[in-house]
Amino acid sequence: MSIPRLLVVDDDPEMRSMMTQLLRQNSFIALPASSEREIRAHLSNGRIDLILLDVMLGDENGIDICARLRREQDVPIILVSALSADHQRMAGYEVGADDYIAKPFNPQLMLARVRAVMQRARRSSSLAYRRRTRTFRFDGWVFDGKRDDLHSPEGYLVALSQRETALLKVLLANPHIPLTRDEIVTALDVTGDSDKSEAQGRAIDMLVGRLRSKIETNPKDPQMLRTERGVGYIFAADISVEE
Amino acid sequence: MSIPRLLVVDDDPEMRSMMTQLLRQNSFIALPASSEREIRAHLSNGRIDLILLDVMLGDENGIDICARLRREQDVPIILVSALSADHQRMAGYEVGADDYIAKPFNPQLMLARVRAVMQRARRSSSLAYRRRTRTFRFDGWVFDGKRDDLHSPEGYLVALSQRETALLKVLLANPHIPLTRDEIVTALDVTGDSDKSEAQGRAIDMLVGRLRSKIETNPKDPQMLRTERGVGYIFAADISVEE
DNA sequence: CACTTCTGTTACAGCGTGTTACGTTGACAT
């Protein structure tokens, strides 16, 4: 990971040097600029990881500059300004700024916010949507995590419905912990429609029953998917996770 | 672009419903949660685009939860808290939070910050696709984004209709994300005629069925082009993109 | 024009899932 290169844009020389020094003392490369022309020169010249852009720049306006840059570039931009009213902040976010820091600011907090935005940019771009698929094993069963079925200890393939799969995932994510029905319902709720959650009735019990009938040797006397009377359900098997 | 799915984590029911309602009124899917267990259940169960995480959660602590999640997941996290001192904010950023919003907050400003973080995440992660996408590979298949056909794992050339190609592109551009029929229709609708979208009936289902019959080994049990009952369709194959 | 190919509509069957009803079990008080 190379040293981050930041652009510090402010028309006040004092402020500019304060910020560049602060950044340099904290292992950043800080390049000063004071106009849109200079910003564009830097952008076309070399890599810029983030721009700290003052809103009031004499005759120019940081908000407008930000809007224009956004139309062409993905470079992270943090607006800095003495204008700290909510509507002014929102104007900044509206034109695509990643953050809006009010002056005067706590130097350490500013560094933290700069790091946060850069980390988000880096994290997302490096591993784009890598899906986390883990394989679970419990009591001879093998659950792939990305298919709606599982392998029985005897080698048969047992098909699960999507909802059964979802339930199994929730249970596997919380091994040996009793889960209340409400918790399971909210976890399975795809829509976020809270009204629905209350009307669910005994749906979870049915779901559990159906899953039991598929994976328990003796569904009448469940060993893995146990009932915690008055509480909910608990997945009580030794689970090993791979990858 | 599919509807963002947010997790709202707060132990105060009033606060939680205020936030979920606010988000829902602004075209987000807001899923309520109140414990780390519920968060993990949701994360293992479905896509979550961003977590709004309260810092003080009864016996649990949002900072610690955030730190733990960060070690495993890339999901964007915004901390929300009544603790607004600088050192408390910095503690949040230190554990990898993307933003830190102090309570009480201006609802519109909160929305703006949520959008900012999500846009940053999306912008970066979609970089791969923004570049003139050339060639996609998935499960042995090769799709040359500019032709209306694709190469099967066995080397045969399978012809696709225009509309099938368009559907495939939409799916490839949104890997592992369930797309509603409306979303697919609007994405396929080049004219922008919104009336048409409603009159589409089951066209998407037919289209999906026909594409399945061409690219799924066993169209009766689709592995790549899966159905999310009550939601829509999702492309669930590992995709690699070249150039 | 005939012919082919693509695409949307309709109808129907099958399946997944929630609800209801009823029987069983377990906890607790008497």
Next chain:
DNA sequence: ATGTCAACGTAACACGCTGTAACAGAAGTG
């Protein structure tokens, strides 16, 4: 023990969602 009551299991049912065959235009091609 025995009764009581709430919690739980599950069979039966109802309903909505989805897959798909069959058909009908639409659009291209010669």
